[in-house]
Amino acid sequence: MEIEVISFGKIAEFIPQQKISLSNVSNTDELKVYLEKDFPALAGIKYKLALNKNIVQSTLNLNNNDVIAIMPPFSGG
Amino acid sequence: MEIEVISFGKIAEFIPQQKISLSNVSNTDELKVYLEKDFPALAGIKYKLALNKNIVQSTLNLNNNDVIAIMPPFSGG
Amino acid sequence: MSDKKIKNIFSKGAISPLFIADSISKHSSKTNIGGHSIFMGQVRKDEIDGKLVAAIEYTAYEELALNKMHEIREEIFNKYPLSCMHIHHSLGTIKAGELCLFVFTSSAHRKPAIDACTEVVERIKAELPIWGKEIFENDTHQWKENI
Amino acid sequence: MSDKKIKNIFSKGAISPLFIADSISKHSSKTNIGGHSIFMGQVRKDEIDGKLVAAIEYTAYEELALNKMHEIREEIFNKYPLSCMHIHHSLGTIKAGELCLFVFTSSAHRKPAIDACTEVVERIKAELPIWGKEIFENDTHQWKENI
Numbered sequence: 089m090e091i092e093v094i095s096f097g098k099i100a101e102f103i104p105q106q107k108i109s110l111s112n113v114s115n116t117d118e119l120k121v122y123l124e125k126d127f128p129a130l131a132g133i134k135y136k137l138a139l140n141k142n143i144v145q146s147t148l149n150l151n152n153n154d155v156i157a158i159m160p161p162f163s164g165g
Numbered sequence: 166m167e168i169e170v171i172s173f174g175k176i177a178e179f180i181p182q183q184k185i186s187l188s189n190v191s192n193t194d195e196l197k198v199y200l201e202k203d204f205p206a207l208a209g210i211k212y213k214l215a216l217n218k219n220i221v222q223s224t225l226n227l228n229n230n231d232v233i234a235i236m237p238p239f240s241g242g
Numbered sequence: 243m244s245d246k247k248i249k250n251i252f253s254k255g256a257i258s259p260l261f262i263a264d265s266i267s268k269h270s271s272k273t274n275i276g277g278h279s280i281f282m283g284q285v286r287k288d289e290i291d292g293k294l295v296a297a298i299e300y301t302a303y304e305e306l307a308l309n310k311m312h313e314i315r316e317e318i319f320n321k322y323p324l325s326c327m328h329i330h331h332s333l334g335t336i337k338a339g340e341l342c343l344f345v346f347t348s349s350a351h352r353k354p355a356i357d358a359c360t361e362v363v364e365r366i367k368a369e370l371p372i373w374g375k376e377i378f379e380n381d382t383h384q385w386k387e388n389i
Numbered sequence: 390m391s392d393k394k395i396k397n398i399f400s401k402g403a404i405s406p407l408f409i410a411d412s413i414s415k416h417s418s419k420t421n422i423g424g425h426s427i428f429m430g431q432v433r434k435d436e437i438d439g440k441l442v443a444a445i446e447y448t449a450y451e452e453l454a455l456n457k458m459h460e461i462r463e464e465i466f467n468k469y470p471l472s473c474m475h476i477h478h479s480l481g482t483i484k485a486g487e488l489c490l491f492v493f494t495s496s497a498h499r500k501p502a503i504d505a506c507t508e509v510v511e512r513i514k515a516e517l518p519i520w521g522k523e524i525f526e527n528d529t530h531q532w533k534e535n536i
Contacts, residue, residue: 096450097520098532138518141453157450157518163533164447164454164478164519165430165490165510173303174373175385215371218306234303234371240386241300241307241331241372242283242343242363263410266429270486273434280427282413286497287420339417350433352510360503 089152097160166229256340277352279359283343293378303371322354403487424499426506430490440525450518469501
């Protein structure tokens with residue numbers, strides 16, 4: 089399956105927006121392992137995922153064409 | 166001795182600014198008794214005194230030419 | 243008590259939103275400020291026994307109020323790490339919908355500004371000798387009491 | 390979730406004091422309001438490792454932030470008896486001394502306005518996907534983190 093990855097803040101400095109083809113990755117927990125291997129800088133920082141504009145609180149299954157956002161800690165206000 | 170009485174809010178509606186000559190009144194507690202007798206409407210309401218621009222917390226002695234303010238509950242803001 | 247100058251908080255008539263804007267603008271050069279907290283009191287058109295409040299007429303024992311406000315100001319500055327604090331209270335007749343109180347506190351981080359603002363508002367209402375006469379649309383009145 | 394329209398809280402550039410004045414003025418016809426509480430965030434010229442912050446550049450995951458803000462708004466309106474609540478957050482580059490956040494709550498009595506304002510500010514900082522990039526005077530940067 090193919091998913092779209094978008095990223096924000098300091099994470100956008102090393103993970104640009106891109107489409108990723110996944111095999112052997114079926115949920116957001118597995119995706120994290122995949123991303124941290126592909127982008128080692130991600131492993132060292134705190135981040136949250138959002139799946140199709142909803143913040144991921146516990147692991148969710150992925151589907152073709154899902155949009156995953158990788159978000160560092162918020163700093164609005 | 167003579168003191169000046171000023172008043173505020175609803176109390177000013179029945180006790181106008183005036184000078185009062187006192188005998189047998191030496192402190193603010195005795196003054197309250199005197200005032201409530203002279204102005205019976207005062208006896209029924211909550212009020213505070215200020216002596217020479219300081220709020221009276223406990224009884225204070227009076228001196229000639231003191232200024233006593235009679236103040237109903239505050240309602241600023 | 244310190245020898246700092248006693249500031250006047252009273253002015254005749256309602257507090258205008260443009261005055262507030264001007265007060266806010268003046269802080270843009272204070273670049274150590276990170277948070278501002280404002281409280282504004284507005285005169286309500288309350289209905290009491292079928293009569294509507296048209297305005298509140300404020301009077302104060304001004305000298306006592308300014309002395310007391312000075313004390314409160316010193317205590318608040320000692321308690322919270324504030325950059326600034328500005329207080330304005332109207333005297334005279336303020337119509338329903340107009341502003342009669344403006345409290346403005348600023349600090350590097352949000353919490354002191356917010357906490358100080360709240361505390362100052364409470365203390366103004368409880369401790370300053372100010373009286374509001376609620377004037378009804380039929381020209382009768384009653385004296386407001388803070389609860 | 391209710392079917393109320395999702396409001397946009399974002400606008401490009403700093404929030405001007407005149408915009409705030411205008412927002413305050415609009416409430417003079419709401420004569421059931423007795424208290425307004427405002428919080429404003431201002432960009433600090435912090436010194437970090439000897440470098441001064443010249444500006445913060447804000448970006449957001451806008452759709453997610455607006456959905457989340459909508460949820461927060463509904464929860465706050467259910468929790469407090471508010472007359473109004475207005476939220477504005479800047480995007481883009483905001484210079485030190487300029488305003489980047491404006492939270493404005495109003496209610497009949499002061500306490501709900503004050504409590505709601507404080508709670509909304511906390512939730513905005515903790516829950517909205519917004520990021521601030523602190524740009525130093527020498528054009529290097531670091532990413533801000535809310536603690």
